[in-house]
Amino acid sequence: MLTPESRRERFVRLLTEDLDEGEGVDRLAGALATWKVEVRSDEVERVADRLREEAGTLSPIVRSLRRDRDRPSTILAAWLALVASQMRFAGPAFWLASLGLSALGAMILIQAPTVPLTIALWLLAPLLALLGVQALFRGSRARVVELELACPPSPTRLAVARLFVVLGYDMLMLKGVSLALAWLGPAASVDRLVGHY
Amino acid sequence: MTTLEDLSDLSDAELVIRLAQGQTPPLDTLVQRHYAPLLGYLTRVLADRPTAEDLAQETLLQVLRRSTTYRPDRSFKPWLYAIATNLARDFYRLAENRNVTDQELDEWVPEPRAGLETARIEGDDAEHIRRALNQLSLGLRSVIILRYYADLTVPEIAAALELPPDTVKSRLHTASRRLEAALRPLTVGGVPC
Numbered sequence: 398m399l400t401p402e403s404r405r406e407r408f409v410r411l412l413t414e415d416l417d418e419g420e421g422v423d424r425l426a427g428a429l430a431t432w433k434v435e436v437r438s439d440e441v442e443r444v445a446d447r448l449r450e451e452a453g454t455l456s457p458i459v460r461s462l463r464r465d466r467d468r469p470s471t472i473l474a475a476w477l478a479l480v481a482s483q484m485r486f487a488g489p490a491f492w493l494a495s496l497g498l499s500a501l502g503a504m505i506l507i508q509a510p511t512v513p514l515t516i517a518l519w520l521l522a523p524l525l526a527l528l529g530v531q532a533l534f535r536g537s538r539a540r541v542v543e544l545e546l547a548c549p550p551s552p553t554r555l556a557v558a559r560l561f562v563v564l565g566y567d568m569l570m571l572k573g574v575s576l577a578l579a580w581l582g583p584a585a586s587v588d589r590l591v592g593h594y
Numbered sequence: 595m596t597t598l599e600d601l602s603d604l605s606d607a608e609l610v611i612r613l614a615q616g617q618t619p620p621l622d623t624l625v626q627r628h629y630a631p632l633l634g635y636l637t638r639v640l641a642d643r644p645t646a647e648d649l650a651q652e653t654l655l656q657v658l659r660r661s662t663t664y665r666p667d668r669s670f671k672p673w674l675y676a677i678a679t680n681l682a683r684d685f686y687r688l689a690e691n692r693n694v695t696d697q698e699l700d701e702w703v704p705e706p707r708a709g710l711e712t713a714r715i716e717g718d719d720a721e722h723i724r725r726a727l728n729q730l731s732l733g734l735r736s737v738i739i740l741r742y743y744a745d746l747t748v749p750e751i752a753a754a755l756e757l758p759p760d761t762v763k764s765r766l767h768t769a770s771r772r773l774e775a776a777l778r779p780l781t782v783g784g785v786p787c
Contacts, residue, residue: 411741411742412742415741415748415763415766415767416767421778424774424778425770425777428722429723431720431723432727434630434638434643436629436634441626441629441630444625444629444654445625445626448651449618449622451659
């Protein structure tokens with residue numbers, strides 16, 4: 398606690414720093430130093446209690462997220478959880494249609510080996526991409542974009558997580574198709590197929 | 595388990611970061627450090643102790659709620675006093691039913707709120723300085739109180755009030771001169787009039 402004299406000296410110092418001329422500084426400092434606002438210790442305690450009470454009203458989920466959010470393991474786990482949640486978002490139609498397209502491509506290559514590989518890919522790859530884009534931006538068609546914008550993960554993170562799901566699925570599926578072809582057909586075809594994809 | 599003694603060595607920014615992580619002990623340290631100067635600032639700006647108490651508490655609640663948005667590269671005190679100043683402005687807008695911009699509010703001189711005890715008055719000088727401060731516009735009043743009572747530097751005041759530092763200096767000069775002029779007749783020849 399500053400004494401009246403030290404308060405006055407402090408005001409003199411600050412006023413002298415700020416004002417060019419020294420006239421009146423002492424008088425003004427003296428007047429400023431006399432106006433005190435008393436704060437009782439029980440008042441401070443009461444405010445601290447009120448704030449602790451408020452802090453306790455934050456939901457356990459929010460507090461847990463805040464406590465853990467900066468840990469690397471939590472960041473990875475949160476990312477995987479977000480990706481997992483977006484797998485549900487894609488819907489069964491996407492999984493089945495993508496699988497059907499890939500199977501169709503594989504059947505074309507097996508049944509009609511004379512068809513150039515690039516033509517098969519030109520026909521099928523855009524359809525796979527179309528399905529992926531539809532899965533990514535399904536929210537706008539389902540009129541839940543506002544809900545997505547209100548989610549704790551940002552729209553960018555949501556989009557990246559969905560991209561991860563869609564591309565991950567496509568890559569795994571095509572890898573599976575390639576392995577199936579390798580088992581059924583000549584290895585050279587497999588190399589070409591995987592290379593093109 | 596972190597003790598209160600450990601926390602007293604931490605900076606304000608570190609305390610707010612811990613608050614954002616869900617820890618509650620930093621609250622006590624922040625309140626101990628900042629409640630009294632904050633209440634002093636709001637009491638002097640509003641000239642109304644009960645309202646100042648409410649707004650000081652609300653300011654600290656806002657700190658708690660907004661702790662996740664706090665940028666550690668920004669000084670804590672300007673952030674704290676920016677919240678307090680905005681709450682004081684909102685209070686005046688509501689109390690006076692005035693839909694005005696911050697700039698218009700800064701130039702406004704509120705009517706003294708009669709019958710409200712604002713502070714412990716120690717003699718005539720304190721009463722005179724209180725009256726003199728209440729005659730200043732809100733903008734001038736805020737600047738001088740932040741500088742001399744809340745102990746903020748000019749750049750910190752500029753950050754808190756979102757003003758250029760030169761404007762803060764100019765306001766400080768104007769406000770000091772007006773306060774000095776308001777006090778001068780009272781001590782002509784060393785004898786209070």
